[in-house]
Amino acid sequence: MFLDTLEASARRVNSCLCVGLDINWLEMSAYDTDSSSLLDFAKSLVQSTSQHACVFKFNHAFFAAQGLEEQLARIIAYVKESYPDTPVILDAKRGDIGNTAERYAEEAFIRYNADAVTVNPYLGWDSVEPFLRYRDKGVILLCRTSNEDSGWIQEAGKDHPVYLMVAERVHQEENPNLLLVVGATQLEALSQVRQIAPSTTLLVPGIGAQGGDLTAVLQRARRSDGLGVIINCSRSIIAHPDTDDYFFQVAESAAEYAQLMSIQ
Amino acid sequence: MFLDTLEASARRVNSCLCVGLDINWLEMSAYDTDSSSLLDFAKSLVQSTSQHACVFKFNHAFFAAQGLEEQLARIIAYVKESYPDTPVILDAKRGDIGNTAERYAEEAFIRYNADAVTVNPYLGWDSVEPFLRYRDKGVILLCRTSNEDSGWIQEAGKDHPVYLMVAERVHQEENPNLLLVVGATQLEALSQVRQIAPSTTLLVPGIGAQGGDLTAVLQRARRSDGLGVIINCSRSIIAHPDTDDYFFQVAESAAEYAQLMSIQ
Numbered sequence: 001m002f003l004d005t006l007e008a009s010a011r012r013v014n015s016c017l018c019v020g021l022d023i024n025w026l027e028m029s030a031y032d033t034d035s036s037s038l039l040d041f042a043k044s045l046v047q048s049t050s051q052h053a054c055v056f057k058f059n060h061a062f063f064a065a066q067g068l069e070e071q072l073a074r075i076i077a078y079v080k081e082s083y084p085d086t087p088v089i090l091d092a093k094r095g096d097i098g099n100t101a102e103r104y105a106e107e108a109f110i111r112y113n114a115d116a117v118t119v120n121p122y123l124g125w126d127s128v129e130p131f132l133r134y135r136d137k138g139v140i141l142l143c144r145t146s147n148e149d150s151g152w153i154q155e156a157g158k159d160h161p162v163y164l165m166v167a168e169r170v171h172q173e174e175n176p177n178l179l180l181v182v183g184a185t186q187l188e189a190l191s192q193v194r195q196i197a198p199s200t201t202l203l204v205p206g207i208g209a210q211g212g213d214l215t216a217v218l219q220r221a222r223r224s225d226g227l228g229v230i231i232n233c234s235r236s237i238i239a240h241p242d243t244d245d246y247f248f249q250v251a252e253s254a255a256e257y258a259q260l261m262s263i264q
Numbered sequence: 265m266f267l268d269t270l271e272a273s274a275r276r277v278n279s280c281l282c283v284g285l286d287i288n289w290l291e292m293s294a295y296d297t298d299s300s301s302l303l304d305f306a307k308s309l310v311q312s313t314s315q316h317a318c319v320f321k322f323n324h325a326f327f328a329a330q331g332l333e334e335q336l337a338r339i340i341a342y343v344k345e346s347y348p349d350t351p352v353i354l355d356a357k358r359g360d361i362g363n364t365a366e367r368y369a370e371e372a373f374i375r376y377n378a379d380a381v382t383v384n385p386y387l388g389w390d391s392v393e394p395f396l397r398y399r400d401k402g403v404i405l406l407c408r409t410s411n412e413d414s415g416w417i418q419e420a421g422k423d424h425p426v427y428l429m430v431a432e433r434v435h436q437e438e439n440p441n442l443l444l445v446v447g448a449t450q451l452e453a454l455s456q457v458r459q460i461a462p463s464t465t466l467l468v469p470g471i472g473a474q475g476g477d478l479t480a481v482l483q484r485a486r487r488s489d490g491l492g493v494i495i496n497c498s499r500s501i502i503a504h505p506d507t508d509d510y511f512f513q514v515a516e517s518a519a520e521y522a523q524l525m526s527i528q
Contacts, residue, residue: 061360061367067375069333095384096325096357100286111331120359122386122406124413142386147361149388156429157421165420167304172392209480 001199002115002138003176006085006130007227010054014086015258016029018203018228019053020091020234021045021075023062038112042075045238048251050083052258058114060092076112084108087115089203093142095120101130109134112183116140118203119182120165122153138177141181143167143193146183146206164196169254171197179203184231190220207257208236214260226263233257265404265464266379267440269351271491274318275433279522280491282401282467283317284355284498285339286307287326296363302332306339309502312515314347316522321496322378324356340376351379353467365394373398380404381446382467385430386417394501402441407431407457410447410470427453427459435461443467446485448476448495454484466493471521472500477522490527497521 010016011129046056056079058070065073090112092201101123108117108131116138120133131139144154145165146230154163163182170178182193184206202221206212214231221229237253240246274280277442287306287471310320320343327336355374358368365387372395380402383395394402408418408427417429418439427446434442444461448470457466466485472478478495485493499515504510 024363030516035274057284059364059367061358061371064377065367065370067337069328069331069334073331091359091513093327093360093384093387095359095386097414098408099288099527100323100325102278103323106329107325111329120357120384120386122359122384122417124411124418125407126411126413145361145387147388147390150361150389152388153386153417153426154388154430156424160420162417162420162426165417 001136001177002087003045003113005085006055006138006201006230009149010227010230010263012077013052013054013258014262014264015052015054016230016261017053017254017258018055018057018089018230018232018261019049020059020205020232020252021238022059022234023238025062025066025068032109038071039074039078042071043078044247044248046075046079046083048247049237049254050086052254055087055230057089057234059234060090062069064219073112076114080113087138089116089118089140090114091118091119091139093120095123095127101127104132105134109137116177116179118142123167132175132178135177140179140203141166141170143187144178144182144189144260146185146212150183150186164192167190167200169195170200176201181205184214184217187220189212190217194221199223199228201223201227203232204205204230207231208233214222218261223243231261232260265294265441266351267296269349269379270319270402270465270494271515272524274491274494274527277316277318278526278528279318279521280317280492280494280525280527281317282319282321282353282496282520283313283452283501283518284321284469284496285500285502285504286323286498289326289330302335303342307342307462308337308511309514310339310347311523313501313518314350315348317350318516319353319494321352321353321355321484321498323498324354326420337376340378344377352400353380353382353402354378357382357383357384359387359391361387361391367389367459369395369398373401374481380441380443382406399441402443403433404445405430406501407434407444408446408450408453410476414447414450418502428456431457431460434464439466440526445469447479450480450502451480451484452475454481461491463487465495468493471495482525488493495525500517506525
């Protein structure tokens with residue numbers, strides 16, 4: 001069960017830090033002086049942050065843009081072999097219908113062997129169901145995102161905005177493996193979602209580079225047991241200025257963020 | 265310009281038929297008796313339908329589920345080399361923010377060299393813009409989809425439903441390379457969208473296997489110049505019963521659908 005693994009992992013590292021490996025290969029290659037391959041570079045990032053991450057999140061787009069899907073599969077396989085207690089999220093924001101949605105679920109859960117995948121709800125609940133059929137896997141639905149124009153559709157409906165409809169439906173499902181994405185820049189939405197879906201675990205991006213306020217997020221999103229939220233940091237951990245001790249800096253940043261997000 | 269190529273192509277083949285190559289490799293391999301590779305099989309499908317298709321649509325999911333992205337890139341390259349006047353849509357339904365959306369645009373337009381890509385609007389207009397920066401490429405926004413639960417979010421907002429907000433915004437942009445997806449099962453929505461966005465070209469899935477009514481769709485979606493709509497057929501053309509003359513059957517089906525969708 002994804003959520004059990006995730007919560008055990010958060011307790012073990014005493015943090016709700018999700019390390020987002022949004023590796024921009026073009027930028028990163030500047031630091032990649034000692035390692036002979038992209039795979040080694042990614043492995044070093046995983047090693048440098050593994051003590052502090054309760055979960056790793058891989059961003060499909062950064063691999064797909066350059067035809068590096070096979071490398072993505074290998075990196076995930078490496079994490080699952082070397083750090084079997086740390087789950088892996090494939091951040092792919094898939095959304096399609098019928099047999100196409102089935103293929104995307106297959107991509108995330110079989111081809112990449114991810115423990116959870118991000119899914120876009122715009123096409124309706126029947127577009128989410130093919131992912132939910134993998135009952136031990138996590139499905140993380142976009143609810144309220146952190147970007148500037150996110151309210152356009154997500155807040156449509158005024159008194160009964162779309163993002164709260166999504167949160168309500170997820171709450172009704174009573175499936176602990178069904179999570180919601182709520183951006184750190186949306187503090188009011190975080191409070192609302194937490195009220196409507198009190199037990200649902202939230203994945204919160206938007207801390208760091210996007211300017212979200214960590215303390216305010218934790219106050220609104222964290223459940224009384226200290227869990228119920230995982231907070232993603234990507235660029236603020238892995239995009240360091242060009243330094244000789246890059247992986248050391250990455251480890252330091254991950255440690256700092258992890259401590260700020262400690263559970264106990 | 266994507267739309268110019270698309271319209272010239274539709275006039276040339278005298279049809280608004282979009283051939284959707286949603287190739288289910290597991291099913292299809294049964295027919296793949298003579299060809300030694302998946303690539304040859306896909307090429308034969310393209311050859312069998314090229315006289316009748318104004319545009320080809322490739323479904324990313326079917327390739328991604330089995331790690332066949334490189335084959336997808338090669339098939340698209342083959343179409344562009346052999347049929348340079350027939351544009352290619354990558355049906356990937358991407359949707360993400362900021363630099364991630366930029367990577368997905370790169371995936372569609374550079375990595376795969378597609379002429380257009382399908383995009384999900386749930387994350388807001390700023391999530392669409394990175395795709396629009398490729399000004400000669402087509403961006404096909406999901407508006408009202410053909411599946412059963414599609415109204416959940418797409419019709420939220422009652423008097424001013426989300427799908428009409430999307431159509432209005434696209435109309436306001438006055439960008440002929442910006443298209444909308446409206447499912448063939450949504451006849452009322454087709455009429456509404458055509459009214460709100462009178463000049464926008466619509467991509468209509470849901471004919472055939474999903475049960476949409478072709479005549480009713482054409483009545484509602486086609487502009488007075490005979491253009492303004494492309495109608496996708498996938499399974500109804502390429503998923504034939506196990507026959508010895510599979511590619512002949514595919515060509516026959518494509519010819520029949522193309523004629524039903526003739527422009528003049």
